[in-house]
Amino acid sequence: MHVAPIPAILLLATTQLTHLAPVDLAILLLYFAMVIFIGFYVKGSTNTSEQFFLAGREMSAWIAGLSFVSANLGSLELMGWAGAAYQYGILATHWYWIGAIPAMLFLGIVMMPFYYISKTHSVPGYLQLRFGEGARAVSGVSFAFMTVLMSGVNMYSMALVMKVVLGWDINFSVWVGAVTVALYVMLGGLRSAIINEVLQFVLIWAGAALIPILGLIEAGGWTNLKAQIAVRMGSSDYMHLWSTLGSFKDNPMGVHWTGIVFGLGFVIAFGYWTTDFLVVQRVLSANNLRSARMAPIIGSAFKMFVPFFVILPGLLALVLLKDSSGHLMQLYPDGSDMVLHHGAHSFNEVLPLMMIRYLGPGLLGLGITALIAGFMSGMAGNVSAFSTVWTYDLYGAYINKKAPDAHYVSMGRWSTIVGMLISVGTAYLVMGAASIMDYVQELFSFFIAPLFGTVILGMLWKRASKAGGFWGLLAGTASSIFMWLMVLHDKANIRFMILQPHASADTILRVQAMAANLYRAAWSWLVCVLVTVVVSYCTRPTPESQLTGLVYGSTIIPDDGSTKIYEKPIFWAIVVATVLFALNLWLW
Template structure:
């Protein structure tokens, strides 16, 4: 009853924020993107919340239970270097191009066909993420409040859809700030209670307790190896996600100027370092107690901890915090789908001369469709062992190939639209092929997580090689290819300020220190 009351009050506040945000809608961009209109602190918390929602808590607490402190890799080596690169290199490129989104940026560099292909890929990924978020909501409410799975999906899907339809992207951002702060406050007591309870002691040996010391360089039998973690996660997956994810880039670009936009990922990076402790350490401390319950699924680790450690007074707050974080993830994906369909497919390719109110209505219709498709995906998600495994599968197929194309296009003037399309296609096929090979046991792997890391490496390599094939052949033949239009990639981005460099340097030093402490 306490949980239901808190969640109900919270949803009412979210609807009020949506109505307040609706007053700022003067154009379709205000409703769909809110580019260049928000304070730095709002954009930074929203950026962090878009990544550190309860969906991540469910997935990475399960990884922490299975792999121990190796889960820190997703927060540290799998985030901080890429966030610094995003701030210093990618954000200036996006802002200078004048693009309001990733697909638009692709369109400026490679033309409309690549823009459309990228938009469709992100649209598919956003739909799948929506289903995962709905699944997470249903799983938490089923475990803690005994709600039927489908009822939870319909109820929470309707609530989030309501405030997205009313307030658009601006309402989503401000609700993300509220949701993240509420979620963090609700999960923070886990650190204290887990330290106080400390069932079963700590596992001090092997990969479970050491991030690097016990990890082999390459292994088909070990759960993780250095090549998979450093190249697959720290290189390919990390940079692909942070530098090209539609929702994250969209939130960074809501800052009012380039200097503020550069600060957004760096400020969020410090929050990422802190959030890792809140998610991973309680699971490590309570690992012995969780193991005493063999029926507990990986994605139930965090709700199980809350149910075990929180008393009657705090249990409702803890569960409401998880639900708030999942609502945050769901809203982010619905608003991304709406913005993508309207701004990147419908408006430029299907109907370019309609009124601003027409495009806002199209965005609202897209949101409804996204929730409907997401319900089907949520039912399908139940067949996966762990949410993070499903998310990494989506990454290998729909995100990583386009990062390879983007990186190639920034480095080489010779990369044309046809090469970009074939490269992205090759990366998608290669990623799907390697996933199939691991699933059918044609290739050995110590864990599903390690298989995902190597799948990412193969997908990126295939996309990059095919994308550069024409240029490599021209070098072999000693012929010259005419440069394509590269106006979107201006050669001299403005230099970062002292403040930005200080933030980046401090963030990197702290990242190195925590890795040494958990060596």
């Protein structure tokens, strides 16, 4: 999801880190055999469009919830954020906590009823119901385009990691991954993708949880770890979540608490978790309203513990990872001279390095299988979302509106294959110019923040008109692209985004790309909201009768069937929010 650092430069590494033993290969082959079997097994129950694209809307809250959180738990994120933890310290945890949990709870409690009651098949589909064809077209085209590109980026990243860690040929990894994913998504649609996401979730926990456990044993416990990090880094700043965010200069990321709270916690997180169809599609597969509301809440509870096996290994590596001479290993940024010319490892290699440190034969196979499952799940999530948006919101809406249902299922299967072929093309494109990968990540962020502005106004504000929604979305997206180009042209322009026109060169230098993204997202969301409001007041409101089931105040939310307190989604949302609050206080 949101702008994780990507191991692009691993491309240049020439030596593999380890190799797999026969027991490792046995575990890997077992996983591949199982996912292909599942594809063939569920094919018989994906005969209608509802079954193929929305898994028949019969998933329980637990399955939809695990799939929801798993769709985001790709290996790019795992490796990238472990590297970010090594680089920036515990601040990286914000992307898992304030940068996810409140948004997930908001989706479950406030937004899910509207998505679910409207019976929409996709987020662009909701925009069509609320704001008309224009908004759907903008959202559908940009989403379809981005998902196949992202799938290609995932594919290439997997091949790259397998090359660096295991010495596998890139072409072999690209094609094995592409054929396997295309096969099981084409056969089983979303149902197959969801089953594999749940498997991937279990594999990641099983494969990665041992690293922090053994790491903490070796470090002598949490208190000793904190003390050792403070000694190595010369300060305790690396282990505080909030106390260093009062100024851009006081923390390694160069970020201010306003960026974390408003840019990340509000705009980016809410944009991603509540409007990105890739994750919302998982919740739409729930079997009733209560399950649909509980799924994001269950997902958020698990999400809260992901830093245990992503962030903690990065922190442990700071004081435990040693080179062959027994000295503490120093990792460097991707693309640095040390990585390119002196054989040093980059930040993004921290997770594989920790795996190799602790995991012997068998366990290493499990860890590698978890990484591969994460990559394949990322591809499957993108391709299944692409085939749904293409079939429902582009093909079914503009090209062939009145075909029989079986035709759309067939189109879904074919678009899966075509989407995967485009992804393979993207993977090879990225192979030719690694910087394209960073641009694709940036492109994705152009659409998310403004889309959240449009959807949230659409759901909560009756007066938002069709023209308002369309022009707001367009203006927000354009403003995001404009700001990105502005900073690309001259990094000093960041000073306008952080509202410090007289910022010193040192401050500008300290603001990392990740922090700049937070402010770009916040501004583009604001532009979207302002334009939507102004245009809405200048145009005719949508008749109340057309807003039923779509907007707060015009919709009677049906009872979700929960009677006892512990059955109510709001109860569990409060429990999760309380634990989150306590964890933040503990690591303040």
